Amino acid sequence: MILTPSMTGIASPDPLQHAFKVKSAPHAGRSGSRPVFLEPQQWHQWWQQPSQATERALYIHIPFCRKRCTFCNFFENGTNPERISRYIKNLTQQLHIAADTPLAQSRGFNTVYVGGGTPTDISSDEVKQLGEAISRFPLVDNAEVTLEGRLNGFDDDKWHNATANGFNRFSFGVQSFDTQVRQAAGRFDDKDFLLNRLQQLSQHPSASIVIDLIFGLPGQTLDVWQQDLQAVIDSGVHGVDLYQLIGLSGTRIEHAREKGKILGTALSEFQADSQTRAKMYASGANHFEAQNWQRLSSCHWRRDSRERSVYNSLAKSGIEILPFGAGAGGSIHGHGCMNGRDLKKWHQAHDEVTSPNELIANDSIATEPMANAPVQVPGMLMSPNPSASLDAIFKRGLDGGKLNLSLLPSAMALHLSPLFSAWQNNGLAELVQDQLTLTLAGRFWNVNMQTGLFEFLAENPLTSETSSQQTHSVHAIAS
Numbered sequence: 001m002i003l004t005p006s007m008t009g010i011a012s013p014d015p016l017q018h019a020f021k022v023k024s025a026p027h028a029g030r031s032g033s034r035p036v037f038l039e040p041q042q043w044h045q046w047w048q049q050p051s052q053a054t055e056r057a058l059y060i061h062i063p064f065c066r067k068r069c070t071f072c073n074f075f076e077n078g079t080n081p082e083r084i085s086r087y088i089k090n091l092t093q094q095l096h097i098a099a100d101t102p103l104a105q106s107r108g109f110n111t112v113y114v115g116g117g118t119p120t121d122i123s124s125d126e127v128k129q130l131g132e133a134i135s136r137f138p139l140v141d142n143a144e145v146t147l148e149g150r151l152n153g154f155d156d157d158k159w160h161n162a163t164a165n166g167f168n169r170f171s172f173g174v175q176s177f178d179t180q181v182r183q184a185a186g187r188f189d190d191k192d193f194l195l196n197r198l199q200q201l202s203q204h205p206s207a208s209i210v211i212d213l214i215f216g217l218p219g220q221t222l223d224v225w226q227q228d229l230q231a232v233i234d235s236g237v238h239g240v241d242l243y244q245l246i247g248l249s250g251t252r253i254e255h256a257r258e259k260g261k262i263l264g265t266a267l268s269e270f271q272a273d274s275q276t277r278a279k280m281y282a283s284g285a286n287h288f289e290a291q292n293w294q295r296l297s298s299c300h301w302r303r304d305s306r307e308r309s310v311y312n313s314l315a316k317s318g319i320e321i322l323p324f325g326a327g328a329g330g331s332i333h334g335h336g337c338m339n340g341r342d343l344k345k346w347h348q349a350h351d352e353v354t355s356p357n358e359l360i361a362n363d364s365i366a367t368e369p370m371a372n373a374p375v376q377v378p379g380m381l382m383s384p385n386p387s388a389s390l391d392a393i394f395k396r397g398l399d400g401g402k403l404n405l406s407l408l409p410s411a412m413a414l415h416l417s418p419l420f421s422a423w424q425n426n427g428l429a430e431l432v433q434d435q436l437t438l439t440l441a442g443r444f445w446n447v448n449m450q451t452g453l454f455e456f457l458a459e460n461p462l463t464s465e466t467s468s469q470q471t472h473s474v475h476a477i478a479s
C-alpha cells in the first residue's frame with residue numbers, strides 16, 4: 001500500500017500551520033472521463049430526453065469585467081455595453097429555447113447561479129431580461145436564484161429589477177474591506193461605501209446577501225484581517241465565504257511574486273505566508289462561530305437560515321447543471337461539459353443556426369426539430385465519470401467537515417482506513433465509529449485532503465481482489 005505525505009499530511013505539533021506545505025489547488029477532483037464528440041443530432045436528442053437527476057441547477061455565465069483585479073484570473077472580456085447587449089440577446093434566446101425542451105421541463109430546478117466575471121455589470125434592463133428567461137424554467141418552490149458580482153455599479157435600479165424578477169440571493173466579491181488593500185488589488189470602492197451599501201441591501205425582507213473575502217492579499221496584515229472580519233459582522237450580511245488567496249498563474253500578484261516583489265500598500269508590503277494564512281483562517285472561523293454564525297462548509301458561514309448556499313453545496317454533489325454562456329461549465333445526462341471561453345466562436349455558433357439565409361440555403365440546418373434545442377456551442381464534453389456518486393460523497397463530506405462512512409460501500413471504507421488513521425494521527429480528523437470529523441486544521445487543509453484521497457485511490461485502486469483480501473483479513477481479525 002502506498003501512503004505518501006501528500007496524501008496524509010505530516011505529523012506536527014501544529015497541524016493547522018504545518019500538516020501540508022501549501023494549499024494544493026483551488027478545488028480537488030479526479031476524473032475517469034474522456035472527451036467525447038457529440039453529433040448535432042445527438043445533441044438535439046439530449047434535449048428531448050427527460051432528466052434522470054433528482055436535484056439540479058442552471059449555471060449562466062457572464063464573462064465580462066470592467067477591470068482586471070490583481071489576484072484573479074477569471075477576467076475574460078472587458079466590459080462594453082454593445083458587446084454585453086449582443087451577448088445577452090443570444091444568451092436569453094438560448095435560454096428561451098432550452099426552457100421549452102423536454103429535458104428542461106421534465107423536473108424542477110433547485111437553484112440557479114448567474115456567475116462570472118461580473119454579472120452585476122449588465123444593465124438594469126438586461127438583469128430583468130435574464131430574470132424573465134430564468135423564470136421560464138420549472139423552478140422548485142423557494143428555489144435559490146443567485147446573481148454574482150460586485151457592489152460597484154450595482155445601483156438601486158438594478159437591485160430593484162433583480163429582486164422584482166426572481167433573484168433572491170446576491171453574492172458580492174468584497175475581498176477586503178480595507179481601502180488601501182482594496183486599491184492595491186485593483187478594486188474600486190472604499191470601506192465606507194461598501195459598509196453603507198451592504199447595510200442597505202441586507203435590510204431586504206427576504207433576499208440573502210453574501211460576500212467573499214480573501215485572506216493573504218498583499219498588504220493585508222493580521223490586524224487588517226481582524227478588521228475585515230469585524231466589518232463582515234457590521235455590514236449586516238447573511239453569509240460570508242473566506243477564501244485563501246491562491247497564486248493563480250497569469251495574475252499580477254503571481255507575476256510580481258515571480259520577480260520577488262509584493263504588490264503591497266503604502267502602509268505595508270506584508271503578504272501572509274501559508275502558516276500565517278492558516279492563522280487567518282482559524283481567526284475567521286473562531287470569529288464567526290463566537291458570534292453564533294453557522295458553518296455550512298469549510299469556507300462558508302451564515303448568520304441565519306435565510307442564507308442556504310444551495311448552489312454551492314449541490315454543485316459539490318455532482319448534480320445535473322445545465323450550463324449556458326461562453327465559459328460556462330456543467331453536467332448534462334451525466335456528461336461533464338465546459339463551453340469554450342472564446343466569445344467570437346460562441347457567437348458564431350449561434351449566428352450560424354439562427355441566420356435566416358442559412359435556414360433558406362440549407363434546410364438541413366436548424367429546421368423545425370433542431371430549433372427545439374439550444375445551440376451546441378464549441379467546448380468540451382466528457383464521458384460520464386464512473387465514480388461520480390462516490391466522489392460526490394467524498395467531496396461533500398470533506399468540504400462540509402464530516403464524512404459519514406456508512407454512506408460508502410463497506411469495502412471502500414475499509415480500504416481507506418489507513419488513510420483515515422493517518423489523518424487522525426496527524427491531527428486532521430477524528431474517527432468515531434462511522435463518522436470522520438475534520439478538525440479545524442483538517443477544514444483548513446480539506447482541499448489537500450480531498451486531493452490526497454483521490455491520489456490514494458489512484459495509487460491503491462480498490463479492485464475486486466483487494467476487496468476480497470480485505471474481507472478475509474476482517475474475518476481473520478474477527479475470529
Ligand SMILES: C[S@@+](CC[C@H](N)C(=O)[O-])C[C@H]1O[C@@H](n2cnc3c(N)ncnc32)[C@H](O)[C@@H]1O
Nearest residue numbers: 071072074116117118149150173212243245246
Ligand atoms: C469569479 S470571482 C467573481 C467576483 C466578482 N466579479 C468580483 O469582482 O468580486 C468569484 C470569487 O473568486 C474569488 N477569487 C478570485 N481569485 C482568487 C484567488 N486568486 N484566490 C482565492 N480566491 C479568488 C474571489 O473571492 C471572488 O469574489
Ligand code: SF4
Nearest residue numbers: 065069072074075117
Ligand atoms: S475579481 Fe471579479 S472583477 Fe476582478 S477580475 Fe475577477 S471576476 Fe473580474
